[in-house]
Amino acid sequence: MESRTPAQGSSPADEARGRPLLDLALEAIWHSEGMSRADLSRRLEVSRSTASELVGDLLDTGLVAEGGDGPSRGGRRPILLKFQDRAHVILGLDMGATHVAVALTDLRGRILAWREEAHPVRSDPEGTRALMIRLCDTVLEEVHGSASSLLGIGIAVASPVDHLDPLRLSETVLPAWRGRSGFEALQKRYRVPVFVDNDANLGALAEGWWGAGRGVKHFTFIKLATGIGAGHMFGGQIYRGATNVAGEIGHISIDPHGDQCLCGNRGCLVTFIGGEALVHRAQAMLADEAGSLLADGPITPGRIEEAALLRDPVAMQLVREVAHHLGVAIAGLLNLLNPEAVILGGSMARLKDDLLIPLRETVVRRTLVSSVAAAEIRVSELGPQGIALGAATLVLSSALSSPTLFPGMQNLVAGRP
Amino acid sequence: MESRTPAQGSSPADEARGRPLLDLALEAIWHSEGMSRADLSRRLEVSRSTASELVGDLLDTGLVAEGGDGPSRGGRRPILLKFQDRAHVILGLDMGATHVAVALTDLRGRILAWREEAHPVRSDPEGTRALMIRLCDTVLEEVHGSASSLLGIGIAVASPVDHLDPLRLSETVLPAWRGRSGFEALQKRYRVPVFVDNDANLGALAEGWWGAGRGVKHFTFIKLATGIGAGHMFGGQIYRGATNVAGEIGHISIDPHGDQCLCGNRGCLVTFIGGEALVHRAQAMLADEAGSLLADGPITPGRIEEAALLRDPVAMQLVREVAHHLGVAIAGLLNLLNPEAVILGGSMARLKDDLLIPLRETVVRRTLVSSVAAAEIRVSELGPQGIALGAATLVLSSALSSPTLFPGMQNLVAGRP
DNA sequence: ACACTTTGTTCGCCTACCGAACAAAGTTCC
């Protein structure tokens, strides 16, 4: 079974000695849209002759193809090389607390098929595993013939993931699963590597590759949901901390005299703006003021977001309160880590400026150095599909940084005839 | 003028392609004490023949020498290779708010000579620069003949440092310096590269190389002084954030109803345990209770530390309060970053368990995941010399990771006869 | 004394990469 860290042949010495030229060439072509052999030669700082030879090898793999001539730069027109985004597909699974979602993507993060279904994940491991397989089969059938070119499966789980044994799940967060994910079944069924990581980390990864974090070196993604989780992207890499549980921003205390939290701390962020806290607060506010859209029917975080979008006064007051409390926590984050940006995802993200403007105000009032206050605070661009997309991106990023995962590249590195 | 980032020939392509074998060999020999050519071959995963040739080159530089035979492992006895720690010396300067300190070290972080002098650094740029040169001359003379083998100068400043222009100083923190450090004069006088970084970062670097952070991948160093600063070491590298001001832990709010801070925030950590806050709190406590060692004479953080060491009840009560407030901030840090360890330096560090025990208690009560609570909290092992030692270490680490900084290595990389 | 290990050197080989040269295909300027 494959772990998230590519196990094969990655010795400490190899890491320091750098990656083979062929890998770098593939990655460079992926990043640029339509680069010539001469461009590649300049990019990798190799001679045009070697660039030419590298391209020859890559053409054989099918991952790269020639795609017509580009504009002349004063001489012969270059032959553009295009990464073949459709050479493979990737399955990205989002296993939340109460739903399962599956995205089938190409190698450019485009979602070719999508399925989402509500399910009591926490209490029903067997049913969840069956559902995951059913959804995977569905999307693979929908995009005809894609099963044969499946590159890998990425899975986002709403629980900490052990770096050394990513197929185990936290027994405290998901007791009914008893630590065993059973994801090996997916690996056996589809005969491809399986990668697992925490959902906030993968939300961050997706935003960094395709969303609000493109081109941003250091940022933190905060997922607002029942719980509050964060994923850090430092220098293009997910930062996981010592034991892979970095990002528990929900349990930062923002008021030592606040309510007791399950974690033992007082005044955790989650006791102010977690899903349950929001519902309680809404109920309390409705007791004072009637005439809210929230008055009829059960109150859920989703309905609060809906109501705020419709400019319901109670819901908007709640959003302002969320903005304030979150602002205190983010101010601390900025002072401590000085990221370039903070990206908000999950519920509330659709509110955009209604959330961001009061949030920014709190942050600016509460940060010292001007450059810290200049950090951008944005909302997710990917919405609810972001987590599953991030799971697929985990596979893609692994493959691009160590292309032996691509079936066509294995012949080249091992020993060619 | 050299910046902290080695400017010479470091193109993006070079970085990805990895460092030359010769550099890796030098670093490997530095790290091990007495490794053979065969060991090196295994470590770098190259053949014994190449390892042998690499060693031949390194012997020529004078940075490595053969140091007798090692114990047999069942065959011929290996010839041990020893890094020549005395081949060069390094100057490490610590420019605090009210003092200047200089350490002359060898290539193993041993302090060969040390000078420290109080000086109103903030208000007197000219005098500070003259003092720095005087102290440098003194320590270079004391270790006779070392001036000729000076490798470089590292400087720790108690102000944020711009990554792109490390010779500029923050105008807000040190207005009298008007942004100009004038450190170019040191470079001209001693004809060696000068490296500059923030003092908390360099404290972290020193602890990571020589002190309480040896072998710890991810940790945060917190310097308690007039202000509270932190430096993060992630994976052996100083983490600086987007604009080089990561680590402003002093301005994390731990109580939104607390006192107003200069930064605009309320209830910042410094308003509880910064140098001035400590003095005020001590004065207030003395009004209630007499008979303290602190009653006679001016109250300073240093005297509070002294009194606590002598088990003065007022001072010890203050320490417990510091431990509690710091614990709240550290709990947040652990939840957010999940480091392996937190290392405390500056004043109070000498108190060890008197500080650590109540601190750990607060942290454990306030962190969710068990592995987060398992993070080690320690005090600095290097004491007041740590910052200057870190400045010297900045030079050493740069030289080891890009050995062209060593005079003897330049002939080899360029083009040998 | 013998077999077996480990170290370190030598030497020929292989291959990834380079530079020079060249053809093909454009552009610019007169």
Added chain:
DNA sequence: GGAACTTTGTTCGGTAGGCGAACAAAGTGT
């Protein structure tokens, strides 16, 4: 429209960094 110049992409010999095999030197274990 043609000459001069550019840029691209290929070919081809050269080079040097690293490898493996072989070997001598110096150990250990039985």
